Amino acid sequence: MESPRARRRRRTRSSRRRPFAVLALASVLVAGGTAAGTAYVKARAHADAGAVSSSSSVTPSVSAPTRQEASVEPAARPSVDRDALLEKAMRAVSVEDGADLAVAVLDMDTGDSATYGEGTFDTASIVKVDILATLLLQAQDAGRRLTGQERTWAAAMIENSDNASASALWTAIGQAEGLDRANARFGLTDTAGGDGALWGLTRTTAADQLTLLQQVFGEDSELSGPSRAYLRGLMGGIAEDQRWGVSAAADGSGWALKNGWLARSTTGLWDVNSIGRITVGGHGRLLVTLSSGNSTKEKGIALVEAAARAAVAAFA
CATH class of the missing domain: 1.20.5 (Single alpha-helices involved in coiled-coils or other helix-helix interfaces)
Known part of the structure; x- marks a missing residue:
């Protein structure tokens, strides 16, 4: 215990x-x-x-x-019906009874273009641009330069509208056959060379002439840079008495052109045409004005100049 x-x-x-x-x-x-x-x-x-x-x-x-x-991104530029604007502008241009008019214009900055009139016209001397373009294309294909004689003829044909020189080069390119082959490559679809020696009766449209101008003044061309520069230079050196037509719509000396005029023996009426590049407000325009059925050369010139001004205004 x-x-x-x-x-x-x-x-x-x-x-x-x-x-x-x-x-x-x-x-x-x-x-x-x-x-x-x-x-x-x-x-x-x-x-x-x-x-x-x-x-x-x-x-x-x-x-x-x-x-x-x-x-x-900003909204796309609104679509504009340039053909409608050009047609409206042409309705304000006074045309003689029985005369006919066709116009084409292209803005080189935007690529916008318009055409008024689908008929075919005698080229008269504006075909000389086509003749020289064909000669230059053929020389390119052959890998050669123009000869001294060809250059002499070319300068007289474009700057002074010399008919003898045009006839010599017309023969050199193979007349209508040679012209038509070159035009197929240039993209002209409604132009046909005149019969035989009659180069002035080559038939064309305003749309085709605008295409030809693009071959001369554009970058996407069958013609080389040197060929285009050569042809442009001659068109910028037209003799003073022939500085009319599309140049009436240009700012100052900003133009390069070729005019054509022909009195038809069958009717006594005049074909008066003008094609070229102009500068307006710092912008380049390719411009074509074709007319037929004019009672006088002077009235034909007044018509194509009025049409040129109206066409440029429609693109402003």
């Missing part, structure tokens, strides 16, 4: 161990609470980060339309 003294000793030892156990338990609880708290903080931080990340990923989709709207 345990003595009273022994029981007191046991109780004393037991009471001395209890604070340590309580402290240990408290430490475990505190430590466990800290771990749980840390886990909670980390989980919360992760959730917040996810929320931030999610919010960031949403922001571009919200602002994207704004960026897209800012990058939208």
Whole structure:
């Protein structure tokens, strides 16, 4: 049997161990609470980060339309019926009873073009541009330069509209057959060379003459750069007494042209034509004016000049 003294000793030892156990338990609880708290903080931080990340990923989709709207290109240039505008302009041009008129114009900056009148006309001397273009193309094909004689004829034919020189080069290119072959390559579809030696009776349209001018003044051409430059130079050096026609619509001396005029023996009426490049307000225009049935050469000149001015105004 345990003595009273022994029981007191046991109780004393037991009471001395209890604070340590309580402290240990408290430490475990505190430590466990800290771990749980840390886990909670980390989980919360992760959730917040996810929320931030999610919010960031949403922001571009919200602002994207704004960026897209800012990058939208300007609306396309409104479509304009240039043929209708040119037709309206030509209705204001006074034409003699029985006379006929056709006009074609092209803006070299925008590529816009328009044509009025689908009939065929005698070329008269404007065919001389076509004759020289054919000669230059044939020389290119043969890998040669023009001879001194050919250059003399070419200058007289274009600058002074010399008919004898035109006849010599007409023969040199093979007359109508040679002209028609070259025109097929140039893209002319409604032009036919005159019979035999009658180069002035070559028949053409305003649309075809505009195509020919593009071969001379454009970059996409069967003619080489030097050939185009040579022909342009001659058309810019027309004799002073022949500086009429499309040049009436140009600013100052900004033109290169070739005119043609012919009195028909069967009717006594005049064919008067003018083709070339002009500069208006700093912009290049290719311009064709063809007329027939004029009572006099002077009235024909007045008609093609009025048509040239009206055509340019319609493209302003």
